[in-house]
Amino acid sequence: MDNKHNESGTTGDSIVKIENLSHRYTVQWAIKGINLQINKKGIYGLLGSNGAGKSTLMNIMCGVLKQTNGDIFINNVNVKHDPIQAKRFIGFLPQKPPLHTDLTVEEYLRYAAYLRWIPGNSVKVAIDEVLEKCNITHFRKRLIRNLSGGYQQRVGIAQAIIHRPSLVVFDEPTNGLDPNQVLEIRKLIAEIGEERTVILSTHMLTEVQAVCDYIYMVEQGQMVFQGTVNEFDNYLSPNSLLISMMNPPLTDELSSLHGVLKVEEIGSNRFRLQFIDVRDVTENIMRLSLERGWQLTEISLEKNSLDTIFAELSKKAHK
Ligand SMILES: Nc1ncnc2c1ncn2[C@@H]1O[C@H](COP(=O)(O)OP(=O)(O)OP(=O)(O)O)[C@@H](O)[C@H]1O
Numbered sequence: 001m002d003n004k005h006n007e008s009g010t011t012g013d014s015i016v017k018i019e020n021l022s023h024r025y026t027v028q029w030a031i032k033g034i035n036l037q038i039n040k041k042g043i044y045g046l047l048g049s050n051g052a053g054k055s056t057l058m059n060i061m062c063g064v065l066k067q068t069n070g071d072i073f074i075n076n077v078n079v080k081h082d083p084i085q086a087k088r089f090i091g092f093l094p095q096k097p098p099l100h101t102d103l104t105v106e107e108y109l110r111y112a113a114y115l116r117w118i119p120g121n122s123v124k125v126a127i128d129e130v131l132e133k134c135n136i137t138h139f140r141k142r143l144i145r146n147l148s149g150g151y152q153q154r155v156g157i158a159q160a161i162i163h164r165p166s167l168v169v170f171d172e173p174t175n176g177l178d179p180n181q182v183l184e185i186r187k188l189i190a191e192i193g194e195e196r197t198v199i200l201s202t203h204m205l206t207e208v209q210a211v212c213d214y215i216y217m218v219e220q221g222q223m224v225f226q227g228t229v230n231e232f233d234n235y236l237s238p239n240s241l242l243i244s245m246m247n248p249p250l251t252d253e254l255s256s257l258h259g260v261l262k263v264e265e266i267g268s269n270r271f272r273l274q275f276i277d278v279r280d281v282t283e284n285i286m287r288l289s290l291e292r293g294w295q296l297t298e299i300s301l302e303k304n305s306l307d308t309i310f311a312e313l314s315k316k317a318h319k
Contacts, residue, residue: 014039014073015167015197016061021070023056030056031221034070043193045212046201049314053221054201055095058171061199062092074167088117091165091196095172097156101145105136105155108144109162116163130158134188150181157188161196168192170200174207186211205310208232217313224313235309240302241278243285244270246295257284272302 016038023031031053038044048054059065061072063083072079072086079086100108106127113123131137134154139147144155153173160168173189174182190211192198202208208215208229215232217225225232246269248254254263254271259281262274275281282299289296 017073019071022068024068029221034223036216041197042213043198043211044214045208046216047208048218049203052218055171058169062090062169063087089166091160091168093156093160093170099144104141104143106140112159112162118163126162130162134158150177153185167197172201219314238301238303239274241273242300242302244298248294
């Protein structure tokens with residue numbers, strides 16, 4: 001089939017296109033009505049709590065699981081209709097890396113190259129290239145089972161990129177690693193993201209902040225947010241102000257101001273004010289500070305923490 005024209009007639013130059021994807025294992029829907037489109041290189045985070053549907057989505061995307069409804073196109077090839085062709089474009093590191101621990105690193109990568117149909121005369125170059133990329137050349141003769149968790153993960157990443165796929169999918173790639181290994185694997189993923197499109201799943205906000213350009217957040221099998229990390233950060237408009245004064249009034253006086261919902265003292269002469277309308281309350285405070293001699297030294301909007309946004313979006317999915 002022509003790559004540019006799939007059976008649903010979709011054309012265009014997307015790297016990944018997901019249309020109304022739903023999957024039901026038994027009775028309950030694990031994912032429902034997911035749509036997304038990725039048109040350019042970068043690192044995309046699939047964020048969600050445990051059980052949100054991330055692995056289900058990734059397994060379908062990589063042709064490991066067949067969806068109940070909807071379509072996925074990788075470089076315009078429909079994964080359901082032409083899985084063999086679609087899989088040529090995809091590298092996948094599932095949540096449980098598919099390692100054969102009784103093989104050496106090199107033996108395993110040769111096997112991965114064979115599974116990926118790399119021609120015999122190109123296998124050595126492909127192996128050398130990924131060993132170097134993943135910084136495991138010195139372990140090429142080592143049995144995989146004798147490697148640390150972080151290095152085993154590097155081998156898993158090496159098998160995912162050995163055929164130079166345009167899309168690499170990592171399901172919770174740093175799960176279970178110690179903090180140093182986490183940093184090293186993130187660095188490696190960032191390097192891979194410079195050359196290819198990477199989608200990684202995680203339930204950790206810190207991970208998307210650290211490595212991703214763009215976030216897709218899934219909760220209860222539904223997409224509850226998609227946008228940049230910055231947009232995620234600004235998703236909920238702030239509803240609290242931080243103010244400091246050299247000569248503050250009593251907390252009760254601040255609480256009684258028009259438009260103030262709640263006042264909390266958070267340090268010497270510093271307060272957090274929850275408000276209804278930001279303009280009203282800031283004007284009020286600045287005017288009264290002058291009139292009553294409070295000597296205002298700080299007034300700033302307090303941003304919602306990413307954790308708050310995460311919690312709000314998770315709640316939204318449960319409604
Ligand atoms: N093989 C299966 N049979 C039945 N239900 C399943 C199966 N695999 C997953 N589920 C259910 O589908 C939902 C989504 O699971 P999934 O593993 O995709 O979520 P996840 O976001 O990857 O979670 P985790 O981070 O815990 O892996 C969950 O309710 C899960 O219990």
